[in-house]
Amino acid sequence: MPDLDWTWLAGINLLQVAIVIVAIWVIFRLLLRFWPTLKKTIALFDALGQLPAFITRTDESIIGIKKETTRNGGSTLKDAQVRTEEAVERIELGVKGLYDRADAADKEDKQLRYELEQTQSADRTTAQRK
Known part of the structure; x- marks a missing residue:
């Protein structure tokens, strides 16, 4: 098992611990407050990522519909x-x-x-x- 160096903890005082705890709490509160907006933004980027595949599928469907609605001599x-x-x-x-x-x-x-x-x-x- 590796030997950990815990000497860096000696330089931390109570004020620094309090600042880190408050910063974590503020970040947590901001995440909770802006979570719906963040979720919508993520969904938007996900949809934009799937857009090229959707356009390809739609184009293929339209081509198929066009083939069926255009006369070709008997089978449409x-x-x-x-x-x-x-x-x-x-x-x-x-x-x-x-x-x-x-x-x-x-x-x-x-x-x-x-x-x-x-x-x-x-x-x-x-x-x-x-």
Whole structure:
């Protein structure tokens, strides 16, 4: 075990001990008082240190999103969306055609009913005259 030289303690007086204790107490109080600010400053520098990695991840994400929202001939979301819109337009045209045909059939049905009623009315009138 090393032999320690304790002779330096002989030169310390009570005033120096008191000053060191007060200095330690003041430093401790200042740390307690400014700890929230110090903590925020440390967090800020930590965030700034992580910023380049965050920017890289964000750039990669944006590139991926851009690839999916730009047409490339078939495999992106944009292409699927365009195909879906075109299919919906074809369905709308088909349904409109069906509505037009149904309206025309209703109109023809009304005309035939009217003609049938006129014919039946004329037959009744002729039957009543006989």
